[in-house]
Amino acid sequence: MDRSEPIRTDMVIVGAGPVGLFAVFEAGLLGLRCHLVDNLDKPGGQCAELYPDKPIYDIPAIPVCTGQELIDRLMEQIRPFEPTFHLRQMAQTLERAEGGGWRLTTSAGTVFEAPVVVIAAGAGCFVPRRLPLPEAERFEGRSLFYAVRRRADFAGRRILVAGGGDSALDWLLTLEPEAEEIALVHRRDQFRAAPDSVARMRELVNAGRVRLIIGQIAGLEGEDGELEAVRIRTREGEVRHACDRLLAFYGLKMELGPLAHWGLELHEGLIRVDTEAFETNLPGVFAIGDICWYPGKLKLILSGFHEGALMAQKAFRYCRPEEKLVFRYTTSSTELQKRLGVRA
Amino acid sequence: MTIRVYVTDREGQLHELEAEPGWTLMEVIREAGLPIEAACGGCCACATCHVYVDEEWLARLEEPSDDENAMLDEAFEVQDNSRLACQIRLDERLSGIRVTLAPEF
Incomplete structure (x- = not known):
């Protein structure tokens, strides 16, 4: 039209x-x-x-x-x-x-x-619910996304997916083959996504192709909108996870x-x-x-x-x-x- | 009997509220005009009535349901004492409960 x-x-x-x-x-x-x-x-x-x-x-x-x-x-x-x-x-x-x-x-x-x-x-x-960190705005649309608009933005990247629902797991599974590396961060080791997706995710974790981190995002690091690492609060303390793409699914x-x-x-x-x-x-x-x-x-x-x-x-x-x-x-x-x- | 609820708002101010048995904690907070979004109106379909329950009261509550846990996945700053206020139904055993409003996003 x-x-x-x-x-x-x-x-x-x-x-x-x-x-x-x-x-x-x-x-x-x-x-x-x-x-x-x-x-x-x-x-x-x-x-x-x-x-x-x-x-x-x-x-x-x-x-x-x-x-x-x-x-x-x-x-x-x-x-x-x-x-x-x-x-x-x-x-x-x-x-x-x-x-x-x-x-x-x-x-x-x-x-x-x-x-x-x-x-x-x-x-x-x-x-989409945005990541409530003051520094998030600097990365949004460049290396931090709340939806996948163009898959090319993620190919060959070190991706961190956040969330435990269907959106998070579907995209994790879809992007896994084309990512350089991919990890999933979620606040607990239980997922409300479809059981089949959860099972496939667990297989990939066991095969060493997906890293699963149980924790909550505490901070973002990087320059000029380009993400270098995400700080994650876990039970064992804060960890720094190196990545250059963050896909966050915290609902609407x-x-x-x-x-x-x-x-x-x-x-x-x-x-x-x-x-x-x-x-x-x-x-x-x-x-x-x-x-x-x-x-x-x-x-x-x-x-x-x-x-x-x-x-x-x-x-x-x-x-x-x-x-x-x-x-x-x-x-x-x-x-x-x-x-x-x-x-x- | 009247149930007393103590709510600390996001500025650290303590409010003493009164509730009738059967009200949910979210309803008490909302009716008092305190800033709690409660977007879905109490059907455990969002995470905008997130509160922290004082440790001494936490054990007296029933465990959160799977639904409540799933909605808490969409909240931020979730702690071990995080609950959705709409899922806490008040009765006289809970009179005196102390909670703090979680940050709003």
Whole structure:
């Protein structure tokens, strides 16, 4: 796609968690087309990333479902409205579009122009948890990485991988054949990664091809962003491990990110909205779900669903100022049933 | 009965908090307005309610679950007395417990 040509649509939703997904449904019933932006590699937000297997008991009419089941059901429910997902990218800037509406640009360079922007970003976007050492910044992107973007950066290197989960072990096993040497540092001799990966790692350790260090990273050494050694605190004291690449996997954290600078009125780190339409201080920009604040706000998924329904009513007026909005029920309206694809 | 909890914040200030039986330690700390992120809301899915439990109280707690240990893998400055506050359910036997907030990252 030509990146200079913006995607024109009715509604851009920032965040593909449960509330963002249900907003697609409410907007879709009114005939509005939606695009969603999310920094994760899949829809679902916290439900899919933090607690896919944990039970949720407070969704109306669903006595129990897991986080992932809730997302799967929402994805099925919004399928008729054919939303477009733009994943692995963060909503970066928001500015007024020429001729009205909003222009939103993502970290991947995708540009949207739409009369309505809906922020359903939960607790913010998921980003890798950075190494909390003052010197880390000097090495980040040069010899310290939180993800593998280009494998060539690691070939023939002396690599240290940190972490005990699937990301850490998968990359350890993938990079082992092409590394000059490779080591794994983890705080305990137990790993939550898939048992098969752990078994393969242990084999490589026994074969002398991977060095396993039980401890926690205490410091980084090197010049001009080039890592020379990592200091590791172990039970037996501090050790100095020589290496020139560090790949650290300490999970993801959530942060408000770029939208903190969009000129939105905030209340203790959340976006202040009205309770009629969940609109922010910027006309046509709405906030729903955990990220919005109003007196009495509860951070419940069901509250976010309600907020999305009311938001869609006002969003319609921005998207279709010439048209009249008639309130209808899915039970009785042939028009809504056509949109849902259950009636020809 | 009211349960007393003593929390040392990251500036070294000691806070005496009161809790009802059945609350988690994270909830007491959060309701008191102390800076504990508790991003996942208490379902043991993050490591942002990391605390250090005073040695004398540590042995009175149940052992951390596999889930809790797995989440502690994503924390920093983990020590032998590290726990996730959302996984410590308070009852009267724990009245007087002393903990320190771990550094925030």
